[in-house]
Each structure stands twice: as C-alpha cells, then as structure tokens.
Amino acid sequence: xxxxxxxxxxxxxxxxxxxxxxxxxxxxxxxxxxxxxxxxxxxxxxxxxxxxxxxxxxxxxxxxxxxxxxxxxxxxxxxxxxxxxxxxxxxxxxxxxxxxxxxxxxxxxxxxxxxxxxxxxxxxxxxxxxxxxxxxxxxxxxxxxxxxxxxxxxxxxxxxxxxxxxxxxxxxxxxxxxxxxxxxxxxxxxxxxxxxxxxxxxxxxxxxxxxxxxxxxxxxxxxxxxxxxxxxxxxxxxxxxxxxxxxxxxxxxxxxxxxxxxxxxxxxxxxxxxxxxxxxxxxxxxxxxxx
Amino acid sequence: xxxxxxxxxxxxxxxxxxxxxxxxxxxxxxxxxxxxxxxxxxxxxxxxxxxxxxxxxxxxxxxxxxxxxxxxxxxxxxxxxxxxxxxxxxxxxxxxxxxxxxxxxxxxxxxxxxxxxxxxxxxxxxxxxxxxxxxxxxxxxxxxxxxxxxxxxxxxxxx
Numbered sequence: 001x002x003x004x005x006x007x008x009x010x011x012x013x014x015x016x017x018x019x020x021x022x023x024x025x026x027x028x029x030x031x032x033x034x035x036x037x038x039x040x041x042x043x044x045x046x047x048x049x050x051x052x053x054x055x056x057x058x059x060x061x062x063x064x065x066x067x068x069x070x071x072x073x074x075x076x077x078x079x080x081x082x083x084x085x086x087x088x089x090x091x092x093x094x095x096x097x098x099x100x101x102x103x104x105x106x107x108x109x110x111x112x113x114x115x116x117x118x119x120x121x122x123x124x125x126x127x128x129x130x131x132x133x134x135x136x137x138x139x140x141x142x143x144x145x146x147x148x149x150x151x152x153x154x155x156x157x158x159x160x161x162x163x164x165x166x167x168x169x170x171x172x173x174x175x176x177x178x179x180x181x182x183x184x185x186x187x188x189x190x191x192x193x194x195x196x197x198x199x200x201x202x203x204x205x206x207x208x209x210x211x212x213x214x215x216x217x218x219x220x221x222x223x224x225x226x227x228x229x230x231x232x233x234x235x236x237x238x239x240x241x242x243x244x245x246x247x248x249x250x251x252x253x254x255x256x257x258x259x260x261x262x263x264x265x266x267x268x269x270x271x272x273x274x275x276x277x278x279x280x281x282x283x284x285x286x287x288x289x290x291x
Numbered sequence: 292x293x294x295x296x297x298x299x300x301x302x303x304x305x306x307x308x309x310x311x312x313x314x315x316x317x318x319x320x321x322x323x324x325x326x327x328x329x330x331x332x333x334x335x336x337x338x339x340x341x342x343x344x345x346x347x348x349x350x351x352x353x354x355x356x357x358x359x360x361x362x363x364x365x366x367x368x369x370x371x372x373x374x375x376x377x378x379x380x381x382x383x384x385x386x387x388x389x390x391x392x393x394x395x396x397x398x399x400x401x402x403x404x405x406x407x408x409x410x411x412x413x414x415x416x417x418x419x420x421x422x423x424x425x426x427x428x429x430x431x432x433x434x435x436x437x438x439x440x441x442x443x444x445x446x447x448x449x450x
Binding site: 010011014062063065066067068069070071073082103176 | 336337339340341342343344361362365366397398399400401403405436
C-alpha cells in the first residue's frame with residue numbers, strides 16, 4: 001500500500017490518525033475545538049476519535065507551524081498557513097485589529113489539506129496543454145494544485161523550462177531549497193511572493209518557456225498574467241470557478257479568458273476528475289469533450 | 292627538605308584556589324556563549340525562518356543540539372533537555388529564570404513581540420555575563436592568592 005502522505009504530520013496529530021487507521025488516502029483532516037476529528041478521503045467522510053480540546057488544538061497548530069508562530073503571522077492574518085510538507089492549513093478563529101492590521105488571536109478550528117503527488121493525473125490533457133495557455137477551474141478541493149504539479153513535472157520532463165510561482169508554498173513544497181514534490185528537473189520555484197510582483201520578476205530573471213501559478217484572484221493577478229502572456233510566455237494557472245461560464249462571470253478572469261488563455265479544463269469531485277475541456281478557436285470557446 | 296616542601300605546598304594550594312575560581316570562569320564563558328548564540332538566532336528569526344531552520348543556519352553548537360530535539364515535544368522541552376547537561380549546573384538561579392522565560396515563549400509570539408523578547412533576554416544576559424566575567428576575575432585572583440598564602444602558612448607552621 002502507498003505510504004500515507006499524512007505520516008509526515010507532527011506527532012500529536014499523527015497519533016490520532018494512527019488510532020483511526022484510515023482505510024484510504026486522506027484528502028482533508030478537519031479539527032474543531034470540542035468536536036471530534038473529521039476525515040475526508042476520496043469516498044469517505046467520517047467523524048471519529050475523541051473530541052479535540054482547545055489545548056490539543058493549539059498544540060497541534062503549534063507543531064504544524066514548527067513551533068514558530070512568528071514565521072506565519074502574515075499568512076495567519078489571511079486565514080491559512082502552509083506546512084513544510086506543502087499541506088495548506090485553513091484556520092478559523094477570532095481576529096482582531098492590532099496596530100491597524102488584522103491579526104488572528106485565537107484558533108477555533110483547522111482544515112488540513114493533504115498535499116499529494118498524483119503522477120499521471122495530467123495524462124488526459126497534457127498533449128493539449130503543451131502549446132496552449134491553460135486555466136484550470138474547479139470548486140475548492142477538486143485537485144487543481146495536484147494537477148498543476150503533474151503538468152509542471154511532465155512539461156519539464158518533455159524538455160521545457162518551467163517556472164512556478166508558488167505564492168502559498170504548496171505546489172512544490174520546497175524545504176531547504178529542494179522541492180519535496182516532484183515538479184521536474186527543469187523547473188525553478190519562486191515562493192511566497194504575490195503574482196503582481198512575482199510574475200514580472202520571473203519573466204525577466206528566469207526566462208521560462210512555461211509559467212505555472214495557483215489560484216488567480218483579483219484584477220492585479222489577472223493583469224500580471226496578461227502581461228506575462230504578452231511577453232510570449234505560456235501560462236498555466238488555476239482559479240476557483242465551477243465552470244467556464246462561472247469563470248467568465250468573475251470580473252478578474254473574464255479578460256484573461258477573452259484575451260489570454262486558449263484552453264480551460266474543468267475539474268470536479270472526486271478530486272482529480274477532469275470533467276470537461278474547452279478550447280478557444282477564433283475567439284470562440286468550444287467544448288473539446290470530456291476526458 | 293623543609294625548604295623544598297614550602298614551594299610545593301604553595302603551588303598545590305595555589306592551584307586548588309585557581310580551580311575553585313574555574314567554576315566562575317566557566318559560568319562567565321557559558322553566559323557569553325548563550326549571548327552569542329541567541330544573538331545569531333535573533334537575526335535568523337528577524338528574517339522569518341522557522342525555529343528549526345533558523346537554529347540550523349546559525350551553525351552554533353548549542354542551538355544545533357536543541358534543534359535536534361524540537362520534535363516531538365516542542366522547543367521548551369528541547370531547551371530543558373539541553374540545560375540538564377552538567378555544564379549548565381554552574382548557572383545561578385537568576386540566570387536560569389531569564390533563560391527559562393525566554394525559551395518558554397520562543398515561537399509562541401508574533402514577530403514584533405518575539406524580537407522584543409530577544410532584546411529583553413539579551414539585555415539581561417549581557418548584564419549577567421559582564422557581572423560573571425568581573426566576578427570570575429576577582430574570584431580567580433582571590434582564590435589563587437588564598438591558596439598561595441595557605442601554602443606559605445603551612446610551610447611556616449612546619450618550619
């Protein structure tokens with residue numbers, strides 16, 4: 001059996017998971033103060049174990065943050081942090097304005113998303129992606145980051161120079177300078193910087209053929225991507241949207257779909273399922289079929 | 292025979308006195324090492340590295356030893372483990388209190404507060420180090436002189 005990705009989690013949490021013996025690969029672990037642990041896999045969704053106390057929750061959070069709260073305070077103020085293994089941990093709690101900045105002062109619950117490599121998850125679309133700029137869309141938890149990771153690996157293995165702008169440090173999960181996720185040998189990773197600053201920097205300094213980035217958000221992100229596309233770099237990115245139509249309805253993505261990307265892949269549950277691929281021909285989007 | 296014994300007694304008791312002063316010098320050296328290592332750690336923390344990575348990057352022996360024991364009990368337990376070594380026995384209670392408070396709060400605060408705690412701990416430790424250095428010099432001289440005098444007294448009594 002494949003070694004579970006959660007085995008690298010810190011001891012207090014790993015012990016709880018070992019006691020539960022999950023039958024399949026976990027996608028998400030949710031911990032709430034005073035409640036039992038929720039485990040989500042490809043098919044299972046169960047609550048189990050003893051309730052997690054507030055103190056235990058804080059101990060687990062502290063261990064996940066490598067006992068270094070100060071290192072994640074900016075991320076925490078935005079509601080998440082990323083562990084050294086590339087697991088993104090969403091946090092819910094109480095925020096307060098301190099010196100004009102929004103600061104998280106108490107954690108009530110956490111959603112730990114288990115990062116994984118799924119080699120071959122991009123096989124169905126990789127031939128189409130090779131020469132096109134592509135936007136991958138789906139609701140949260142459908143495997144956008146996992147798919148981007150495999151696309152990066154496959155393009156790099158095919159000989160293309162790839163650069164990843166890993167704003168939340170979860171695509172490549174770099175530790176001590178080395179990617180813990182396989183994103184290919186011809187891949188450079190820039191971490192922790194926003195797209196408006198990072199994308200022009202990468203285009204200028206790393207001269208990539210393909211630029212990969214996760215979760216496009218506002219207008220500034222869209223403008224930075226359009227600029228990179230105009231520089232002749234192929235861009236593969238992801239964004240939250242249930243479908244191409246929903247993406248079109250998002251202001252920041254509309255201009256990208258009109259003037260930038262020429263392919264859209266829609267993902268759905270269970271994670272990693274490519275529901276539909278759309279291609280743009282002569283400015284018109286057409287369904288290119290299910291994969 | 293007696294003439295030979297006097298310098299031997301003076302040298303032996305002088306050395307005994309110097310070795311009593313040695314504990315004071317050891318304490319001053321340990322405090323100086325702590326000040327040096329914690330200062331280096333502060334610079335890494337300022338850059339935003341998580342504790343384990345920050346400690347590794349300082350390349351300081353004590354911090355590297357503590358870093359190896361951070362998982363699974365946390366930083367404070369790792370410090371306590373390191374501080375249970377015999378060479379830490381020379382520290383006085385006031386010094387232990389400063390260090391305990393510093394390590395207990397390390398990693399649990401936001402960056403601004405964490406850096407403030409570094410400044411406070413370093414300021415206290417530097418004062419304690421200077422006092423210990425001064426005391427070590429005084430005590431070494433005192434015990435050395437007392438040893439020589441004792442040796443001389445023994446020689447006179449035996450004459």
